[in-house]
Amino acid sequence: MxxxxxxxxxxxxxxxxxxxxxxxxxxxxxxxxxxxxxxxxxxxxxxxxxxxxxxxxxxxxxxxxxxxxxxxxxxxxxxxxxxxxxxxxxxxxxxxxxxxxxxxxxxxxxxxxxxxxxxxxxxxxxxxxGDAQSIGSLLIVLLFAIFSPLVSRSMNESIYRTTQLNRENKRLEALIRKEERERIARDLHDNLGQSFSIITLKTELAQKLLAKQPEKVSQELTEIAQISRNNLQLVRQIVNGLENRSIAKALLEEEKLLSAASIYLSTEGEEIAENWPIELQTIFASCIKEAFTNIIRHSKAQFVQCVFRQSNQYYELSIHDNGIGFLTIDPTSHGLSGMMARMKEKMGRST
Structure with missing residues (x-):
């Protein structure tokens, strides 16, 4: 049935x-x-x-x-x-x-x-x-029938483009995650793989020297300890690299939240920001997250625009919305104060 x-x-x-x-x-x-x-x-x-x-x-x-x-x-x-x-x-x-x-x-x-x-x-x-009223009402129906296929076609194409854009965003997000996993795998293989192989060889050598030349064991153990400390430092660097967030990734993640709040996002110059240093991208990504959070919570906006500009060695991000805004900044707001502090660390400023 x-x-x-x-x-x-x-x-x-x-x-x-x-x-x-x-x-x-x-x-x-x-x-x-x-x-x-x-x-x-x-x-x-x-x-x-x-x-x-x-x-x-x-x-x-x-x-x-x-x-x-x-x-x-x-x-x-x-x-x-x-x-x-x-x-x-x-x-x-x-x-x-x-x-x-x-x-x-x-x-x-x-x-x-x-x-x-x-x-x-x-x-x-x-x-x-017929009377004039009947003629008028039927003419309206006919006009509506004439133009409806064109309007319907336009709506259908708009829905199709929106659907395709959402699919492309999902594919791009999956691609970014895949590239991130591959980068981590390369870092682990290239940096730690060789070091652990050396530690294994030196440990085996120390075991052999322990019976024949025990006076040289101390030197091997010292070198093993130094290699281990270097590996620990490499792990910390890799972890710090994981904390870096690109602007593209931030926009992908935050646009979902904006869409859920019925806020439309528009960007200008986004391709310029792709080549910015990753340290700066991480700072700008944090600023985008904080700004979008405030827009969703307080602005009552329907539209937000991010504009990226670069001149010489200066990098600029402008965020505008059509919401109600506010004149003063709450001094207890850790998000805004943290954003300003990160800007100052890189000799930047926020307005």
Whole structure:
């Protein structure tokens, strides 16, 4: 039963909830049935069920999609002659949301506009005896039907671009994590691997000397201790390297939080910052995190922009938002004071 519903009744999951929303506009059509003769009710209901089936199948974007669209349009014209309007709107928005190549989209659009022309002619002839109010309302419906496919197509392309951008961000984030793991592996192999091999060899040598030349064992143990201290220092350097955060990584992580708070992020000159020294990137990454946290908590903004600039040996990051802001800085705010302190350590300043 569930499989039957998914394959024959319900709309494809990839389309989302939009087709269900448009079904609301069938309410006026159904509300008029009570005032019609029984024979006309049966005909209209049969055509409506056929229309809904074609409407559902049309979202599959297969080789039969054009015929499902034509069936919808034919039924829409019949409904128009029966004095009922509005079905064209369903097909109009469906054409825009289908995943079609540009040439195929124009084919669908041409067929749709051909039926729209028939509908306009029939409506004009029917309204010769109609009142001005009816003419005005029907013209609005027709104008809406004419422009809806183009608006729907634009919305669909915008949704597609947003989806692609989110996928690219996820891929980029995974790539950054992979590169970080590879860097750690290289550091461990190149720096510690050789040192531990030397420690192993010297330990084996010390064991042999212990029986034959015990006076030389002390020297070997001293060298082993020195190598161990050097290795400890290398480990600390690697750990410190893990704490370094690039600006790109900070923007990736913080943009998720901004999106959750319905705040749009825009950047300018981000590619310039990719080549900045990693120590400076770590400081700027901390500043970005602190600034974005404050924006989310206090600014009530809908838009934030980060601008990166470089001139000679000067590096600049400007962060702007369209929120309410505040005139004074809370002296007890450790985040802002820490950000200023990190700037001063590198002979920088914050304003």
């Amino acid at each position: 569930k499989k039957f519903l998914e394959e024959e009744i319900l709309f494809p999951k990839k389309i989302g909830w939009i087709p269900y929303f448009w079904l609301i506009f069938l309410i006026p059509v159904l509300s008029d049935l009570g005032t019609m003769p029984l024979k006309k009710q049966v005909i209209i209901l049969f055509l409506l069920l056929l229309f809904l089936k074609a409407y559902r199948e049309g979202y599959e974007s297969n080789k039969w999609a054009i015929w499902y669209v034509i069936i919808q349009l034919i039924i829409s014209v019949i409904y128009q002659f029966l004095g009922m309007t509005g079905l064209f709107i369903f097909t109009a928005w469906q054409i825009g949301f289908l995943s079609l190549r540009r040439d195929r989209f124009y084919l669908f659009l041409g067929v749709y506009y051909a039926f729209c022309f028939i509908n306009i002619v029939s409506t004009t002839l029917w309204l010769v005896q």
